[in-house]
Amino acid sequence: MARQTSTAIIERKTRLDGSVSEYRCERMSLEVDRRAVLRYVMDREWVIGNTGVVLYPGQITIAHYWSDRPYNVYHWLDGARTIAYYCNVATDTIIREDVVGYTDLVVDVLLRPSGETIVLDEEELPPDLAPALRIHIARALESIASGPRRLASEIERETRAALALDHAPE
Numbered sequence: 001m002a003r004q005t006s007t008a009i010i011e012r013k014t015r016l017d018g019s020v021s022e023y024r025c026e027r028m029s030l031e032v033d034r035r036a037v038l039r040y041v042m043d044r045e046w047v048i049g050n051t052g053v054v055l056y057p058g059q060i061t062i063a064h065y066w067s068d069r070p071y072n073v074y075h076w077l078d079g080a081r082t083i084a085y086y087c088n089v090a091t092d093t094i095i096r097e098d099v100v101g102y103t104d105l106v107v108d109v110l111l112r113p114s115g116e117t118i119v120l121d122e123e124e125l126p127p128d129l130a131p132a133l134r135i136h137i138a139r140a141l142e143s144i145a146s147g148p149r150r151l152a153s154e155i156e157r158e159t160r161a162a163l164a165l166d167h168a169p170e
Contacts, residue, residue, distance in 0.1 A: 011038060011063065012101035014092075016126060025063065025100075028162040036095045038056070038063045042169045049111050049120050053084050062159045065100050067093050070140035071109075072102060073151070085111040085155055089140040107137050109144050118130050125163045 010025040014020050025038040031034040041060055046055040055061075055076060062075040072090055073110060077081040087109040090102040106125050119141065125134075 005132075008055070009038060009097075010099045011040070012099055014101065014103045016103070016106060016129070028062070030093065030095065032096055032097060034067055036063075036100045037158060038065070038100060039162075045147075048084075048086070048110065051084075051118055051120070052112065055083065059083070062162060063100075064155060064158060065093055065095060065102070067095055069093075070136055070143060073155050075155050077159075082113050082156065083153055084113070087140075087144050087151075089137050091136055104138045105133060105137050105140075107141065111139065111144075111148050111152055113152070115149055115152075117145065 007027045009025050009030075011023045011025050012020060013022075023040055025040045027036070028039050029035070029037040031077045039060060042055050042057050042059045042061065044057055047052060047053075048055070049154045053076075056078075060077045062077065063072060064075065070091065071087045072093065074086040074088070076086065088102070089105040089109070091105060093102040094100070106121050108120045110120060112118075125137075
């Protein structure tokens with residue numbers, strides 16, 4: 001059974017170069033070693049590459065993580081309106097009571113509500129990247145590309161459920 005709380009939790013992103021970023025989030029749903037849904041409020045403006053997507057302070061990220069998928073998904077919201085879904089190709093996802101962590105594999109996929117899919121940052125992959133990681137990235141991209149509308153529908157449904165539980169009376 002998933003636990004629904006508003007407890008603080010850390011999202012830990014480890015990059016290929018070993019650098020780490022940590023973000024304090026609100027835990028919305030958590031199943032240790034399986035799945036997590038976190039909420040993060042933007043604290044500054046974020047420009048998403050050359051996509052035309054700009055996130056502003058106060059907008060919300062509902063972040064979805066799975067231990068058995070090669071990506072996680074940030075669902076960006078402006079109020080109730082979906083801005084976009086942002087898939088981080090990832091490996092080594094850990095889901096614990098106190099932290100959700102993953103290794104970011106550089107490549108990302110932006111899914112627009114219109115259904116448009118944009119692969120980002122492939123040119124930033126290091127030339128000496130291990131073949132196993134290249135295969136992992138290719139499989140993640142294939143997984144996302146095989147059903148972007150299905151993935152977006154799943155994320156919408158899970159986000160709405162998490163938000164509804166978050167606002168349910170005790």
